[in-house]
Amino acid sequence: MSRQDREKWNRRYAARGDRMGEEPRTWLERNRDLLPTKGRALDLAAGEGQNAVFLAGLGLDVSAVDISSVGLAKARERAQAGGVALHTLESDLERDPAFIAPESYDLILCFRYLQRDLAPGIEAGLRPGGLAVLELPTRKTLERRDKPAASFLVEAGELANWFVSLRTLRFEEEWENDVNLSRIVAQK
Numbered sequence: 001m002s003r004q005d006r007e008k009w010n011r012r013y014a015a016r017g018d019r020m021g022e023e024p025r026t027w028l029e030r031n032r033d034l035l036p037t038k039g040r041a042l043d044l045a046a047g048e049g050q051n052a053v054f055l056a057g058l059g060l061d062v063s064a065v066d067i068s069s070v071g072l073a074k075a076r077e078r079a080q081a082g083g084v085a086l087h088t089l090e091s092d093l094e095r096d097p098a099f100i101a102p103e104s105y106d107l108i109l110c111f112r113y114l115q116r117d118l119a120p121g122i123e124a125g126l127r128p129g130g131l132a133v134l135e136l137p138t139r140k141t142l143e144r145r146d147k148p149a150a151s152f153l154v155e156a157g158e159l160a161n162w163f164v165s166l167r168t169l170r171f172e173e174e175w176e177n178d179v180n181l182s183r184i185v186a187q188k
Contacts, residue, residue: 037058040063042065045113048075067090107130107131112135126188127188139156140173156182
């Protein structure tokens with residue numbers, strides 16, 4: 001991403017209040033039974049921190065990474081209001097995808113942010129038994145709406161093939177409102 005991308009996201013988060021609401025993503029909540037309650041978690045492209053704060057509330061030591069300083073400030077406010085600790089890191093994932101240290105996390109999230117070259121880092125960054133939890137919109141979304149651009153969408157079934165050395169615990173593709181979502185929980 002670029003400085004322009006950072007500015008774009010900062011404007012969006014500043015202009016819309018709580019852009020995504022207070023609650024964590026549905027896919028995360030539906031898989032709560034699989035999530036660890038201790039250890040380290042990493043939320044990539046964390047935005048305003050709804051998912052990160054939810055995980056911290058479960059007992060995890062959570063790091064939220066995003067390009068937007070405004071989004072991360074909202075994440076810190078949300079964590080403070082919820083009485084949980086949250087580490088934040090402002091980072092451009094396209095320029096620094098290698099910051100995920102090998103076998104460092106019990107859980108790595110990536111919701112609604114497509115960067116295919118992060119997949120090997122996610123896989124390597126998990127400790128044995130660790131989980132990767134992802135949710136990405138598919139190209140089928142364009143059947144019902146004209147955004148986002150196709151370059152931000154995965155093909156149907158693509159996500160199921162990203163983590164070949166991980167065991168897929170749950171995978172689905174379904175519509176949520178007018179967005180077709182590919183979702184996976186995979187374990188190292």
